[in-house]
Amino acid sequence: MSFTIASWNINSLLPRLSVVARLLREEHPEVLCLQKCKAAKGDVPLSVFEDLGYPHSAIRDQGQVNGVAIFSRMPIVETAEADIAGQGEARYLFARLANGIGIHNMYVPAGGSIPDASNDPGFGKKKAFLADARDRFRADRPTNAILVGDLNIAPDQDDVYDHALLKNQVTHSPDESDMLAAVREAGDWVDVLRKVQPTGAMYSWWSYRWWNAKVPVGHKNDKGRRIDHIWASPDLVVRLQSAWVDRTARDWKGTSDHAPVFASFDI
């Protein structure tokens, strides 16, 4: 049996219900994790997802900001929230599926505009979030688990279109890349997108300002960054079939500035 999970920073769910529906109809993953829903829980039309074959859901909202959600074909048997770093924001949601797999859906703070906590409190908030996430996984090592989300960090050289330019910018600075590695190592997580494609350009986000659909992957004007991630615990990595970015969804009319990322497992 193949189990496919998708993750997408949807950049406001309500104006993008039609693109979400298109993704689910075309790719029909078992689970879809969303970040940045920016919708109050009561405003999410669950019937739309039911009609698409996703009757099970878990939503963590924060009014019209942040917000994460999990939609599933199979029942969700357990959910948990965590207030990471005590920031009081809706950026993390856990769900255990009926097949036993635990899903960690995470939306790391973007981190301001200067990659230095003493000059930008936004970057300090990002670092505090990552430090707490690291400590939580160190204390409770995940098994039979998948972590997905917009982690707002492109850690490797090949995760950005211009390493020399971006190494001094938020999303690709050495400081935050090191902290992301610490989170991953604390949980013994494996980056499955890079397991499938260890080197070479791979991006998941392009600014609305700089997106150019005509530019091929890895071209110098393909101004993307791989900030959306899928990690798996070692016991699931041995079941990994494939992992990919659906870059075509970035071309759709009225879509998010992120592309959805996928991983499939032989369960």
Place this chain on the structure above:
DNA sequence: ATGGTAGTTAAACTA
């Protein structure tokens, strides 16, 4: 490419 676009919301703010 120190400009540019999009969403929420009604003037800036975040991304």
